[in-house]
Each structure stands twice: as C-alpha cells, then as structure tokens.
Amino acid sequence: MKNKLNSRIIRGVEKACFFDTIRAGFAYTHTAPYRKFGFTLAEVLITLGIIGVVAAMTLPTLVQKYRNRVVETRLQKFYSAINQAVKMAELEYGDKKIWYEDVGGLAVDSDGNPIEGSSKIDIWFTKYLAPHIKIIKKTIESDGRPTYYFADGSALSTPDATVSRDWVFFTGNPEKCNKKYENPYGICKFIFEFYPASESADWKFLYNKGFEPAKVKWDGTKELLYSGNAWACAKETIGRAYCAALIQHNGWKIPADYPLKVDY
Incomplete structure (x- = not known):
C-alpha cells in the first residue's frame, strides 16, 4: 500500500514539473521550475505577413531582371x-x-x-x-x-x-x-x-x-x-x-x- 502511494506522488510531481503538451501551433504550455519559450500563433502570423509583404515588393523586381x-x-x-x-x-x-x-x-x-x-x-x-x-x-x-x-x-x-x-x-x-x-x-x-x-x-x-x-x-x-x-x-x-x-x-x-x- 505504501509503495502504491509513493508511485502516485511521483507521477503527480512529474506532471507538475515537465512539459507534456504543445498547444496553439508554436506556443508551449509550461510549469515551474522548467520554462520553454516559443512563438504564439499571432506572432507567427505577423511574421508570415511581413515575409509576404517583402516578397511582394521584391519579386516583381527579380522577375523583371530575369x-x-x-x-x-x-x-x-x-x-x-x-x-x-x-x-x-x-x-x-x-x-x-x-x-x-x-x-x-x-x-x-x-x-x-x-x-x-x-x-x-x-x-x-x-x-x-x-x-x-x-x-x-x-x-x-x-x-x-x-x-x-x-x-x-x-x-x-x-x-x-x-x-x-x-x-x-x-x-x-x-x-x-x-x-x-x-x-x-x-x-x-x-x-x-x-x-x-x-x-x-x-x-x-x-x-x-x-x-x-x-x-x-x-x-x-x-x-x-x-x-x-x-x-x-x-x-x-x-x-x-x-x-x-x-x-x-x-x-x-x-x-x-x-x-x-x-x-x-
């Protein structure tokens, strides 16, 4: 009985301390004492938008040069x-x-x-x-x-x-x-x-x-x-x-x- 109780306590601590889920694309859930940093979905969309604008500006120039x-x-x-x-x-x-x-x-x-x-x-x-x-x-x-x-x-x-x-x-x-x-x-x-x-x-x-x-x-x-x-x-x-x-x-x-x- 005592061993079973100890096993449950250990599993509970593991759940509290380590990552086990990735949510919303690049955003990671995290709990103390470990912490991972990533991008939120909004940040990713903004970045992709900037890349799209830059491509739209430079692509016609590249095509004309060709x-x-x-x-x-x-x-x-x-x-x-x-x-x-x-x-x-x-x-x-x-x-x-x-x-x-x-x-x-x-x-x-x-x-x-x-x-x-x-x-x-x-x-x-x-x-x-x-x-x-x-x-x-x-x-x-x-x-x-x-x-x-x-x-x-x-x-x-x-x-x-x-x-x-x-x-x-x-x-x-x-x-x-x-x-x-x-x-x-x-x-x-x-x-x-x-x-x-x-x-x-x-x-x-x-x-x-x-x-x-x-x-x-x-x-x-x-x-x-x-x-x-x-x-x-x-x-x-x-x-x-x-x-x-x-x-x-x-x-x-x-x-x-x-x-x-x-x-x-």
Missing part, C-alpha cells in the same frame, strides 16, 4: 547569328550590296488569291540567308509577309509586305507579343534593318553593313535615341524604332533608364 537578361541575350544572339548568315551568303554570292534586293509582294491567281510560295521576301530570304541560320518553323501571311521561328523561342518577321529592308525581331512568340501589348515595340518587338546598298545620308549607319538595329536618320548621339524624333525609344512614340539601337549602344545591356519594361 526578363531583361533573356531579352538582352536573345537580341545579341540574333544579331550575331543573322550577320554570320550574311557573311556566309557573301562567300557564295559575293558582296551583299550586289545580291541585296528591296523586294515585296506576292503573286495572285485569276481570282486575286495569293499563290503559295510566291512571297518575294520569302523567296529572297530563303535563297540567301535561310540556309545559314537555324529555322524551326515558317509561316507566310496572306499579303506575303514571312515569319521565321528560331529554336530559342524568338522569331523574325517583316512589318511591311512591300519592302525587305525593314525587319522586326520578336524576343518571344510573335502572337503572344502582339496580343499582350497594345504597342509592343521596344518591349518584345524590335526593329532591325538590312539596307547595305544605299549611300543616302539618312541611311549612313547601314551602308555596307549587315542587319543592324534601326538607325534611319540617326545623328549618332545617345540623346536622339531617347527623344526628339518619330523613331525615339520613348513611351509616347508609336514606332520606337531606336529601341534596339539604344540597347546595342549600351553594349547589348538594357540601360537603367530604359523607358519600357521588356518582355519575351
């Missing part, structure tokens, strides 16, 4: 690849000023419907440049404008079916780019030009060159790339033709004061 890197890489990669294709074509056909043609349009049948395979821009591009650059897909619009898709997700097209001097490079899917933005120029759509034969002062930065970011009527100053003309890389400008030139001018890095948020 987009910048993708756009920079694809612009520079395209510039290098297309001009390598020009050099390869010169080895086969001679100086680019000889085989360059400013062509456009396509043939139509007696009912006025476009004839497949008659896009003059595509015929020219397929002959001289396509063999030297990896194209995974090609589409032709009803007016003859071709679009060439590359393995990294970017694409090359023409903004006008009547000339082949002007080209648009998409840093991602063209359909997505045009649909997502009311004015995608300078964001996911950049203008390039191939006009090596003109000796006009307006085209002096393109004479005897390969594919270059649009620089028509550029005076060579950084200031004109930003403002003061219809081609400036600015939010209020419609065409934003100089945006690719602005990035090229900065070593193919998007400047800190670039007026738009690029995408792909």
